[in-house]
Structure formats: structure tokens, C-alpha cells
Amino acid sequence: MAEATILSDSPSVASAGPESGPESGSGSQRLLELRHLTMRFGGVHALNKVDLHIDRGEILGLIGPNGAGKTTVFNVITGVYDPSGGDVLFEGRSIVKRKRYQRTKLGIARTFQNVRLFSEMSALENVMVGVDAQHHSSVGGAILRLGRQRREEREAHERGMELLEFMGIARRAHQTARNLPYGDQRRLEIARAMATRPKLLLLDEPAAGFNPAEKADLMSLIGRIRDDGYTVLLIEHDMSLVMGISDRVAVLDFGEKIADGSPASVQADQRVIEAYLGVPSDDEDLLASTGPGAPGDAEHAEHAEHAEPVGRAEPAGEG
């Protein structure tokens, strides 16, 4: 657990408290904490007693093979799923009983692995929905066009434009989200999430489908987001991206955390190497492989098969 030394490098984090030594971890530094988090779908453990924390101002990379439970972590943090066991603490308070919109107001925002914009709204309106989360104008106020309604509307517009500019897509402001190029849709999702003024920003494979140049741009952008005082939890498959930008990396495999530390230490970790190299995604190879320290490989093969679709399932029928 050498992350604290890396953290002290992060500049201009408004809420950065006193220097925290190694192992200190407690107190106001800790933004989010997962305690023994378990998520079962039927008999399958998508997450099994995962402990994970994120300190303020940190970029934590969350990696792992397909179906390891990364997106499930996001879904539990944001309230899409109720955990089967364990707890989620945000700024020291349990949030598992909070509704989704309340978690957004507390300061948690996310993007989606498969882009989920309000497809018939303009790019600017998408971002404005995010800004609206922190506003309070009432029905009466809106009908009578009271001062606050007008002020909030103007503010939402300005903040929306700022964020689009920050993400480099201001020229798309008035285009319908559905018609944007794929990369700009991904950028728009990040802008929309940032519009809610989150303390914690959850990015689910933001670079998926990007070419190397776009990935490099995105990396510097995520760095700037962190420098602006946001804390970032990043799911990413591109190793060079995630290792290059994260202050700390946690690795999930079959719903369990198998490593957590600096990028260098994680890359050198034997279990991580096995998870990625020793256990190929194809199940025949999986059964053939014998990974020491990973008991019950055949059982794991089943997890991989089932956890993947369930863990990633669109909760389409909800709401």
C-alpha cells in the first residue's frame, strides 16, 4: 500500500487535507470505501467480499479480465444494483440505502461502457441535464419565470458550454446527440457526468474504440480533470493508458480483488500476470490451464461464462 506517496504529488486538490503517511488512510482523505462488497446474481458471485478505497484527488485504475466485475462495482456504487452483502461508504457515510439521484447529488457521477446519452437532445442539453442536478427551481417558479429560474437556466447554459469546450466538443453544442461521431459521444458523456459537479467521477472504459492519438488526448484530459480537484475511478482495458495515468491500480479477477498498489507493483504481481496471461478468455484453454493460487479453476470457468453477461447486463426492464 504505497499509494499515499503518489497521492502527495497531486496538485491543487482543494480538499487535500494534511499529508497522509502510508497506512494512514482514515479521516477526510478517504472519499469512497467498499467494505466486503458482495454481489450475487443467482448463485454467481459477480463480486466477492471486495475491499477497495479511493482517496481524494486520486486516479484509481480498476482493471481485470472480461467479466471480472468491474462494471458491477460501478453499478453498486451508483445504485443500479443493491449489493448482496457489504457496504459502500462515501465520505464516511453508508450510501447503499440512497436512491440513485441522491447519490448523484452527494457527488458521484459516471459514464457508461456503452454510451448512454439522451439521444434526442442536443449535446448542450445533455450536459445541462447534469448541471440541473444541483439546481432547485420549482414548477411554480418555472411557470412564472421567476428570477431564480432564469438565473439557473443561464448558469446551466454557461456551465454546459464551458464543459463542452473543456472536452473539445463545443462546436457540437447544438447537434442532436444521436448524430455525433462516436468519439464525441464518449466525450459528451464525460462532460455530462462532470456537469453534476461530482467529487468522484467514475469512467467506464472512456477510451474504448479510440485510436492511439485520441487515447493520448484523453489521457491528458483525465489528468487535467484530476488536477481540477476531481477524484477519478477509471475502468480501462488499455494497459498503457491505465498504467500511465493512474496513481494506483486495483485488479479484479472473478469478482475478487487480487492486487492493489502502484502501477509498477501491480504489473509485477504474479497473480495479475496469471489473471491476464495464464487464464485465456476462451474456456477450453481455461480448463487446460492450471493457475496456482487460484483454487477451483473449473468453477471459475463457469463464473467467467455466467458472470460476464450478468455482470454487464443492461438493466433494461427497470424503472
Place this chain on the structure above:
Amino acid sequence: MIATVVLASLSEGARLLRDNFWDYTVTGATIGAIYSLVALGYTLVYGVLRLINFAHSEIFMIGTFGALYATQWLGFDPGDPKKTGIALIGVLLFCLVIAMAVSGASAVVLERIAYRPLRRRGSTRLAALISAIGASFAISEAFALWRGRNFEQFPRLFDKTHTVFTLFGYDVRADQVLIILSALFMMVALDQFVRRTRLGRGVRAVAQNSETAQLMGVNIDRVIVLTFLLGGLMAGGAALLDMVFLEQTRYNIGFILGVKAFTAAVLGGIGNLRGALLGGFVLGLVENYGSALFGTQWKDVISFTLLVAVLMFRPTGLLGESLGKARA
């Protein structure tokens, strides 16, 4: 033999329609405006919840009684002298506010009692639909028990047969002008509200992707209450206009009108605000032209034939579904 009779009556109908074309047009637009206002309630709720609120017709009916009570409260009787000028505007506005308030409030209460408990328990949409039909009957029969089953007369508030202007030789009456203009005003107001305010954006966000909207901080319960409230307010406005036009109400007055307004919503593309507007006017006009051509007794047949015909070629209605597309 039959064919010649049909042809003869058709040609007579055609002459009737040709000679009174603007008469039928203005009357059709007047009825259409009322359909549109009520259709907005169906479309809003459908857009957000994918639920057909069959009790919406009763929200309209409650509004007509609200308007009736408002006039009685002001001391009007059907035989009283007509109001003019400022007094008339004051009376109409008062009745409008009461009708809208009563309808809006009942729509919100309806959501609390008939739908929210089901939603909380994660029931199927079919259960909500049955609950809607049940609520519709319950409200309607409660009014029958309370007010009786006979028509009650709404007082004539002003000299509505007064000609405001002449359109191609047809005298357009004051009440028709009032109804069409008020309805258009309310629709524009609603459209602007949904397009340009924070709460309206929330409604559209939920309509397009309720899951994601909640994750972006939209309080879905408030959005749902808001859509019922907006639908109720529009129905209340429609109720007063309907009273001014037809001057009578009773417990089941919402039934046929509700079915027609729902037809208008589907015709225009349910879930689409501007579709409801278009659908209402199209239905009102076609119905009136049709009753000239084929006789008044065919009016409802014509409405539903039109619906079937449109849906055969455009299954999502004239303007397509989706509340999101309600923008320019």
C-alpha cells in the same frame, strides 16, 4: 340499388360540405383544440411511464365540475344576463384557474393512489393499466352517486354567438375564437416549459432514458408527479373550454372525449407533444368533414377508421413516438 342510395346521399353530403366548408372547418378546429389539450395528458404520461392513463378522461370530467362550481360560487345561473368586458375576462379566468387547479390536483392524487404503490412494488405495466381502468370507473361512478346521472347545465357566460370576424362568408363566433386561441396558448406554454426549463429537461431525459436520467441526478418521482400535474392542468383548461362550447356536463362526459383524445394522441404519435397537437386538430377536422359527408351518426366510425388507416401506414403515428422528439 344500395349503391345508388349511398352515392346519392354522398353527393348530397358533398354539396353540404362544399356549401358550409368553413363552418365545418371552424367547428372541427374548435373540437380539435379541446381534443389536443386532453391528448397532451395521455401523451405526457405515456412518454414518461409508458402507461396509458385511462383515468385521464375522469380528470377532465372533474375539471368540468370544477368550472361549474366556480360559476355557481360566483352566483351564476343559466338564465343570468351575459357578462362583457373586464368582468367577463375576470369570470373566465377565475373559472379557468379553478378548473385547472381541481384537475391538476386530482391527477396528482390519482398518481399517488392508483399508480405509485404499484410502481413501488415493481408491478407489470398491465397491472397499472387495469388500475387505470378501475380508477376511471371508480371516479366516474362516484360522481354519478354524488351528482346524479343527469346533465347539469353550465351557464352561458357571454354572448357567444356574437360574430368576431367573417371567414369566407362564414361568421366565426366568439366562443370558437376564444377556445382555439386559449388552447393554442396553453399548448405553446407547455411546449416551451418542456423545452426550455430544468424541469422540462428532466421530463425529456426520463422519457428518453429513465435509467440514465436517474444516474444523472434526475428525481424520477418528482418527474412523474410533474407529468401528471401538467397533464391535469391541460385537461382542466380543456374542461372549461368544453363547458363554454357545449354548456353541459355529467359523470360520464369524459368517456367519449377521453377515447377521442387518446385516439388523437396515438394518431399524432403517442409520447410526442406536437403529435398530440396535430392529432387533435386532424381528428376534429376529419370528424366534422366526415359527419357532413356521411351524416352525424357516422362521426365516431370515421374517427376510428382514420386511426386504423393512419396506423397501417405509419405505425408510430403522424409525427412518430418519443417525447424527446417534441423539440424543434
